[in-house]
Amino acid sequence: QVQLVQSGAEVKKPGSSVKVSCKVSGGAFNNYAISWVRQAPGQGPEWMGRIIPFVGIVDNAQKFQGRVTISADKSTSTVYMELSRMRSEDTAMYYCATSHYGYRSGDYYYYSMDVWGKGTTVIVSS
């Protein structure tokens, strides 16, 4: 059974960057797309973007374009999410989640996110 292990909690100053990791174990890393989803206190989930590590395809939400970098290290089965120019509104729980994917007619498509990490708390405070 695939498991996702995320890095530990972070406290950051406004204007700085954070890099959160997500290590995939128990499954074939090449079979998955990995998404990043954040959830501010008392709010619903918000999708940030995803990566297909096997081909290096990244798909980011428009809201985070220019501020988020999603990358993968296939040698360690680890995916990273870096968020820059952070502000207090970025205080949230950050989750990674796996989904299967497919390829059809020149484009990738994705399945639902079925396995989630436990989350990484990121606090932005001066």
Place this chain on the structure above:
Amino acid sequence: EIVLTQSPGTLSLSPGERATLSCRASQSVSGNYLAWYQQTPGQAPRLLIYGASSRATGIPDRFSGSGSETDFTLAISRLEPEDFAVYYCHHYGSPSTFGQGTKVEVK
């Protein structure tokens, strides 16, 4: 992007009752790329339903999903104590979006 609007915001029911949750999309969801998640305090979301109507592995059959195009429903036939939680619908196309959630609370 597809905007998902869930209703009601809160549903107050007793154990054993039936719950019906709605998710309306701002445009047609192609391929029925619509999922439902359950979230309890301090936990990550848990996949219940994918493809609008298919139960995920290990999900009890009291949970059912239905709908197509812009209107989707999650039904819980008889509420168990562990079902009182927040439920989110999710479009997993590109870009991916979530609804704002429905809280099912004990009446």
